[in-house]
Amino acid sequence: xxxxxxxxxxxxxxxxxxxxxxxxxxxxxxxxxxxxxxxxxxxxxxxxxxxxxxxxxxxxxxxxxxxxxxxxxxxxxxxxxxxxxxxxxxxxxxxxxxxxxxxxxxxxxxxxxxxxxxxxxxxxxxxxxxxxxxxxxxxxxxxxxxxxxxxxxxxxxxxxxxxxxxxxxxxxxxxxxxxxxxxxxxxxxxxxxxxxxxxxxxxxxxxxxxxxxxxxxxxxxxxxxxxxxxxxxxxxxxxxxxxxxxxxxxxxxxxxxxxxxxxxxxxxxxxxxxxxxxxxxxxxxxxxxxxxxxxxxxxxxxxxxxxxxxxxxxxxxxxxxxxxxxxxxxxxxxxxxxxxxxxxxxxxxxxxxxxxxxxxxxxxxxxxxxxxxxxxxxxxxxxxx
Amino acid sequence: xxxxxxxxxxxxxxxxxxxxxxxxxxxxxxxxxxxxxxxxxxxxxxxxxxxxxxxxxxxxxxxxxxxxxxxxxxxxxxxxxxxxxxxxxxxxxxxxxxxxxxxxxxxxxxxxxxxxxxxxxxxxxxxxxxxxxxxxxxxxxxxxxxxxxxxxxxxxxxxxxxxxxxxxxxxxxxxxxxxxxxxxxxxxxxxxxxxxxxxxxxxxxxxxxxxxxxxxxxxxxxxxxxxxxxxxxxxxxxxxxxxxxxxxxxxxxxxxxxxxxxxxxxxxxxxxxxxxxxxxxxxxxxxxxxxxxxxxxxxxxxxxxxxxxxxxxxxxxxxxxxxxxxxxxxxxxxxxxxxxxxx
Numbered sequence: 001x002x003x004x005x006x007x008x009x010x011x012x013x014x015x016x017x018x019x020x021x022x023x024x025x026x027x028x029x030x031x032x033x034x035x036x037x038x039x040x041x042x043x044x045x046x047x048x049x050x051x052x053x054x055x056x057x058x059x060x061x062x063x064x065x066x067x068x069x070x071x072x073x074x075x076x077x078x079x080x081x082x083x084x085x086x087x088x089x090x091x092x093x094x095x096x097x098x099x100x101x102x103x104x105x106x107x108x109x110x111x112x113x114x115x116x117x118x119x120x121x122x123x124x125x126x127x128x129x130x131x132x133x134x135x136x137x138x139x140x141x142x143x144x145x146x147x148x149x150x151x152x153x154x155x156x157x158x159x160x161x162x163x164x165x166x167x168x169x170x171x172x173x174x175x176x177x178x179x180x181x182x183x184x185x186x187x188x189x190x191x192x193x194x195x196x197x198x199x200x201x202x203x204x205x206x207x208x209x210x211x212x213x214x215x216x217x218x219x220x221x222x223x224x225x226x227x228x229x230x231x232x233x234x235x236x237x238x239x240x241x242x243x244x245x246x247x248x249x250x251x252x253x254x255x256x257x258x259x260x261x262x263x264x265x266x267x268x269x270x271x272x273x274x275x276x277x278x279x280x281x282x283x284x285x286x287x288x289x290x291x292x293x294x295x296x297x298x299x300x301x302x303x304x305x306x307x308x309x310x311x312x313x314x315x316x317x318x319x320x321x322x323x324x325x326x327x328x329x330x331x332x333x334x335x336x337x338x339x340x341x342x343x344x345x346x347x348x349x350x351x352x353x354x355x356x357x358x359x360x361x362x363x364x365x366x367x368x369x370x371x372x373x374x375x376x377x378x379x380x381x382x383x384x385x
Numbered sequence: 386x387x388x389x390x391x392x393x394x395x396x397x398x399x400x401x402x403x404x405x406x407x408x409x410x411x412x413x414x415x416x417x418x419x420x421x422x423x424x425x426x427x428x429x430x431x432x433x434x435x436x437x438x439x440x441x442x443x444x445x446x447x448x449x450x451x452x453x454x455x456x457x458x459x460x461x462x463x464x465x466x467x468x469x470x471x472x473x474x475x476x477x478x479x480x481x482x483x484x485x486x487x488x489x490x491x492x493x494x495x496x497x498x499x500x501x502x503x504x505x506x507x508x509x510x511x512x513x514x515x516x517x518x519x520x521x522x523x524x525x526x527x528x529x530x531x532x533x534x535x536x537x538x539x540x541x542x543x544x545x546x547x548x549x550x551x552x553x554x555x556x557x558x559x560x561x562x563x564x565x566x567x568x569x570x571x572x573x574x575x576x577x578x579x580x581x582x583x584x585x586x587x588x589x590x591x592x593x594x595x596x597x598x599x600x601x602x603x604x605x606x607x608x609x610x611x612x613x614x615x616x617x618x619x620x621x622x623x624x625x626x627x628x629x630x631x632x633x634x635x636x637x638x639x640x641x642x643x644x645x646x647x648x649x650x651x652x653x654x655x656x657x658x659x660x661x662x663x664x665x666x667x668x669x670x671x672x673x674x675x676x677x678x679x680x681x682x683x684x685x686x687x688x689x690x691x692x693x694x695x696x697x698x699x700x701x702x703x704x705x706x707x708x709x710x711x712x713x714x715x716x717x718x719x720x721x722x723x724x725x726x727x728x
Contacts, residue, residue, distance in 0.1 A: 128514075131516060175698075338662070
C-alpha cells in the first residue's frame, strides 16, 4: 500500500537547463541595477501604478498557481480522497518554489527592503492592514511548505532521525498549511477593496476575497494536472490519466460556483451595467469567462475528460483564466485616474522571467535528485479501490 | 464513514458562523475628527496662481526645483520656473489650472479658467493609514495631521494604491527611497506657526485654521453673492490680517467636507470639482469598508483558530493510525509516508 517515491535521475545539465541559466543571469544583471540605481531604473512603475508585474504576476498570480499543494491537501486530508496522496509531493514542490520566489520578488519590489523585518515587529504592526495579514501569512506558509516538503529532502539525505521527528509533527503543519492559504489567498483579493474606484466596477466587489480564494484553489488543481502532464511529456513519465481526470472533474464545479457567485453579485450590485460600456474591460471580462466556460464545458463530460489533450488544454485555460482575472483586477482594469499608464519595462519583464526560470530549474533539480515523483504505480493506485 | 470530514464541516460551519453573524454590528464606525484638528481651506476664487506656496513649500522641505532646460534656454533665465507639472517625489504641493474654450473669465466653467491647489488631504479616516502594514503612516491624535515615519516604512507602496487622491509619492529614482507627502510643516506647527504654503499666500487662498472654524468660514462664503465686496482673512483664520475682495461666485460645495469620510484640507471653487481633476470618491472611507470586511472575518482570530483546530484534528485522524505503522515499518519501507489510501 505504501508509496515509493524516487528521484528520477537523469542528466541535470541539459540544454534546456542551460537556457534557463542564461535567463537567470540576465535577470540577475537587472536585479543588480535595481538595487544600485533604484526601482525606476529597471521598472516602469509610477506613482499611479505603484504595483506592476512583480506584484501582479510573481506574488498574486504566482502564489495562486502555487496553490497545488494546498488544493491537494484539502482533497486528501479533508475530503479523504486518499487515492490522490501519491501526487501530493509533486504538488508541494511547485508550491514551495512558487511561494519562495514570490518572497524573493517582494524583496526586489519593496522599496525599503532593508527594513522588511519591521513586518514582524509587534511595535510596528497595524492590525487594520490587509497587507500585514498577507505578509505574515505568506511568510509563515512558505516556512510550513518547506516543513511539509522536508521529508523528501531528509529521505534523500538518509537522515532517519529527523525524518521520524518531522513525521510526528507533520499533521499539525499540514493543518496549518491548509488554514494559511485560505487566509492569504482570499486576502490577496481583499487588498484591492481599499483602492475603491481605481479598480473597475466589474472587478471591484465586496466578495472579492471569496472570488480570489475560489479561483486560487481551482488554479491549484489545474496546475497539478498541468505539471503532471508536463512531467509526462518532458521527463518521460507515464501519464496518470485516470487520476488527472478525477482531479479535473472537480474543476468545472468550482468554476461554476465562482461564475454564479461573481455574476449574481454583479447583477445584485448593478455593476453588470459596466459590461455595456465601451472600452477593453468588458472584453476582458468576457475573455476570462470564456476561458472558464471552455474548461467547464470540456470537463463536465466524462468521456472527454479522459483524453490527455483535453486535460492539458482545460488545465491551461483554467490557469490562464485565473491569471487574467488577477491581471485585470490589479493592472489592466486598474485606473488610478487620467494621465497614468503602465506597461512593464524590459528589465522588469526579464527579472520576472528569471524568477520563473529559477522555479523551473529548482523543479528539475528536485525531481531528478530527490524522491518527489512516484517510482512506479503499484497495483494501479489511481484505479478505484 | 468520513467522520473527520463531518467534524470538519461542523467546525468550519461554526467558524463561518462566528465570522459572518456579527457583520452588521461589527461594521467599523467612521473615524471622528481629532479634538485639535487643524487644516487648510483653499479658495480657488482667491487664488491668483502665483505659486508662492509651491516655492515656500520646496524651501521649507529642502526640495530641489526641477529644470526645464529647453524652456530656460529659450528665455535666457534659469531657476525661475519649477518644471514639474504635478505632485511627485520632490513636489508636495502644486497649483494646477483648468481651462475651457477661450479661457476668458476666471472661475467660470464655460470659456473660463480656474486654479486648483493639490496636496495631501489629511483625511479624517485615511486609507493610507489603514493600508500601511507597519504603521509608517499615522494620524496625529491631536492635530489630525497624517505623518510619515521612514524608519518604519518598508516601501511596499500599498498607501499609493489605497489613497483615493493619489497623494503619497515614491522616490523610484533612488536606491534608498522614501514616501513623500505633505505633513503640514510639523516643525512650524510645533512652534505655533502655520504651514509654509499658507504663510506665503498673499491673497488668503490658502488659509490655515482649526477645522471646525474653517468649515464655518467655508459655509459663510457659500452664502456670498457674486459681485459683493467681502472681507477675507489672510494666512490664518484666527489672525488679524484681512483683505477685501469681490466675490466671483462659488460652486455650491465644500470639497473635503464629506469626501472619503471627510478631509482636513478643504477646497472651494467657482468650477465643479470634477472639472478641476478631483477624483470621484464617495462619502465613506474605503478604509472603513476594508476594515469591516477584514475584521468580520478575523475578529479576535476566533474563526481562524476554530478552523485551524478543525483542520489539524481532521488531518491528525487521517494520519494517526498510519504513523504508528510507519514508525514500525520505516526501515523496511523507506517511503511509508504519513498518508495512505483509506480504501
